[in-house]
Amino acid sequence: MRFEDFWYVVGLSEELGQNNVLARMVLGEWLAVFRGEDGEAVALRDRCMHRNSRLSPGTVCAGKIHCPYHGWVYDKTGQVVAVPAEGDNLQKLPDRRAQKYATKEQDGYIYVRLADKPTAELDPFPMPYYSQPGWETVRVINRFANNVTNCAENFIDIPHTVSVHPGIFRNPRQQKLEMTVERRNGSVFVTYRNETNNLGMWEKFLNWRGGQVHHTDSFHMPNVTSVEYNFGNHRRFFITSQSIPETDNSTLVYTDVTFNYGIWNKLARPFVRWTAQKIIDQDIIILGIQGEVIAKYGSKFANTPADTIHVLVESIRHSLEVGEDPRKLPEIKREVDFWV
Numbered sequence: 001m002r003f004e005d006f007w008y009v010v011g012l013s014e015e016l017g018q019n020n021v022l023a024r025m026v027l028g029e030w031l032a033v034f035r036g037e038d039g040e041a042v043a044l045r046d047r048c049m050h051r052n053s054r055l056s057p058g059t060v061c062a063g064k065i066h067c068p069y070h071g072w073v074y075d076k077t078g079q080v081v082a083v084p085a086e087g088d089n090l091q092k093l094p095d096r097r098a099q100k101y102a103t104k105e106q107d108g109y110i111y112v113r114l115a116d117k118p119t120a121e122l123d124p125f126p127m128p129y130y131s132q133p134g135w136e137t138v139r140v141i142n143r144f145a146n147n148v149t150n151c152a153e154n155f156i157d158i159p160h161t162v163s164v165h166p167g168i169f170r171n172p173r174q175q176k177l178e179m180t181v182e183r184r185n186g187s188v189f190v191t192y193r194n195e196t197n198n199l200g201m202w203e204k205f206l207n208w209r210g211g212q213v214h215h216t217d218s219f220h221m222p223n224v225t226s227v228e229y230n231f232g233n234h235r236r237f238f239i240t241s242q243s244i245p246e247t248d249n250s251t252l253v254y255t256d257v258t259f260n261y262g263i264w265n266k267l268a269r270p271f272v273r274w275t276a277q278k279i280i281d282q283d284i285i286i287l288g289i290q291g292e293v294i295a296k297y298g299s300k301f302a303n304t305p306a307d308t309i310h311v312l313v314e315s316i317r318h319s320l321e322v323g324e325d326p327r328k329l330p331e332i333k334r335e336v337d338f339w340v
């Protein structure tokens with residue numbers, strides 16, 4: 001199994017119209033994404049076969065992309081269907097076809113898969129409660145100067161929240177928390193216990209009854225993290241992040257905050273967006289710093305039991321790096337105490 005076997009988000013359905021092109025990078029590959037005449041998303045290598053311009057600055061007309069340099073036209077299969085400088089001679093030219101990749105559209109996202117013949121048929125991660133009645137989703141997109149592993153680990157890392165997001169997310173209290181961490185079937189599941197009110201500025205709203213906090217986190221190969229907080233009916237939210245590898249130190253992260261706050265749903269949207277972006281901005285800074293140090297000294301971590309989640313996420317990512325199937329890794333279940 002390889003990273004190329006998975007589906008990666010390359011854009012929002014709503015940002016790809018009938019006549020525009022999205023220029024994207026996934027696993028170092030350049031992509032030009034547009035819609036064919038039937039409205040289906042098309043992903044071609046962002047390179048004209050003629051004299052190697054990019055295709056993405058070109059124009060889309062009737063579901064075909066026109067190269068901005070000499071105007072070669074590619075259809076939705078990647079085939080060259082017009083060469084302006086050859087006029088009617090096109091028939092006499094050899095058949096030419098640009099590298100094309102499979103696409104899928106789901107939950108308002110456009111996905112691309114780089115592997116032509118994947119070693120396993122996998123589906124994009126289903127975004128929890130997306131567009132379901134009673135639920136709202138706020139979607140934000142951010143670029144991190146770091147790799148997917150470190151981004152994903154950050155998104156399900158409680159200990160950093162007290163130092164990176166004090167006040168807004170959590171405050172340092174040296175309170176003991178317990179977690180059960182499991183690695184199973186290419187995923188890591190974490191269940192927290194003993195979490196009481198320490199949720200920063202929205203704590204009174206989210207947990208107005210002051211009851212038990214139900215909090216679970218998970219990582220799903222190769223690049224998805226999900227955080228769920230459940231304070232009871234109409235006080236429930238998910239933060240789901242898809243970390244898209246652009247290069248070894250650039251990751252584009254699509255984050256969905258999907259919530260059910262009952263009658264407050266619509267009113268909450270701007271507050272949810274503001275808070276999510278504020279927290280992410282702080283993570284962008286710290287992950288950028290970490291990325292710089294790793295670029296200079298390499299990544300060699302000094303782990304403690306509180307880093308159990310990271311170690312298991314890395315075991316899954318490593319198994320993909322060496323071409324193995326992480327679902328075959330032995331199941332692991334650990335009980336860990338830590339303090340925040």
Ligand code: FES
Nearest residue numbers: 048050051067070
């Ligand atoms: S480089 Fe694309 S048409 Fe010439």
Ligand SMILES: [Fe+2]
Nearest residue numbers: 154161164283
């Ligand atoms: Fe964070």
